[in-house]
Amino acid sequence: xxxxxxxxxxxxxxxxTTASLGLxxxxxxxxxxxxxxxxxxxxxxSEVKAEEYLPGFKIEQLGRSCFIDRVPEQExxxxxxxxxxxxxxxxxxxxYDVVVLDEINIALYFKLFTVEDVVKMLEKRAPxxxxxLTGRYAPQELIEMADLVTEMKEIKHYYAEGxxxxxxxxx
Numbered sequence: 001x002x003x004x005x006x007x008x009x010x011x012x013x014x015x016x017t018t019a020s021l022g023l024x025x026x027x028x029x030x031x032x033x034x035x036x037x038x039x040x041x042x043x044x045x046s047e048v049k050a051e052e053y054l055p056g057f058k059i060e061q062l063g064r065s066c067f068i069d070r071v072p073e074q075e076x077x078x079x080x081x082x083x084x085x086x087x088x089x090x091x092x093x094x095x096y097d098v099v100v101l102d103e104i105n106i107a108l109y110f111k112l113f114t115v116e117d118v119v120k121m122l123e124k125r126a127p128x129x130x131x132x133l134t135g136r137y138a139p140q141e142l143i144e145m146a147d148l149v150t151e152m153k154e155i156k157h158y159y160a161e162g163x164x165x166x167x168x169x170x171x
Contacts, residue, residue: 004097004130005147006122010105010138013152014170020100020132021047027130028054032097037062037087039080039107039135045171058096062086063107072110080112084121094126105135105142115141 007023009016024034036059038045044061051057062083064076084107091099108115118133119141125131133142143149165171 002128004125004128006145007130007132007148007150008105008138008143008146009132009134009150009152010136010143011151011153012136013154014157015152016134016136017047017102019150019152020102020134021050023132024057024098024100025054027098028057032056033095034058034098034100035090035096036060036100036102037083037090038102039063039083039112040076040103040110046168060086063103072112076110077112080107084113084117088121088124091121091125091129091131094129096129098130098132099125100132100134103135104133105138107135108139109135109137115139118142119145 007020009019020036024036027034033056034054036047036057038059038061040063041061048059048061051059060083062079064079087099087101090096104118107113108118122131122145133146138149
């Protein structure tokens with residue numbers, strides 16, 4: 001690709017990570033290299049196995065665990081900052097065609113690092129890299145910087161009926 005674009009998948013509805021994984025699958029199947037850095041996720045979601053099956057696909061979890069129901073601890077903040085540093089190196093080197101920064105908006109919402117830190121990282125990207133930022137609460141500064149913004153809106157969700165995350169669907 002000559003020019004990469006910045007995508008944001010945000011909103012309260014299900015499907016932000018799923019959409020980014022779909023784009024990643026499409027990219028890998030067309031011969032592109034994909035890197036996914038997952039912030040705020042430490043649980044072994046099913047997609048972490050994808051690199052076993054897909055050449056050119058790399059996924060790393062850059063957080064200790066999900067803490068949306070508690071105050072982040074210093075270790076969470078340190079993990080996120082290290083993850084941001086790792087992603088900055090990756091997008092500045094330009095070895096991947098697509099980079100997904102999964103749940104980076106949640107990391108921002110919980111103030112694990114600043115919007116300015118993310119903007120500085122994005123400014124260092126090699127120009128051909130397609131970047132996808134996911135997570136609820138995308139800040140306005142990033143929305144304005146992005147080339148494509150999609151908001152997932154929840155209309156109805158079976159979580160409200162007590163259905164928990166199911167392996168292969170939400171996990």
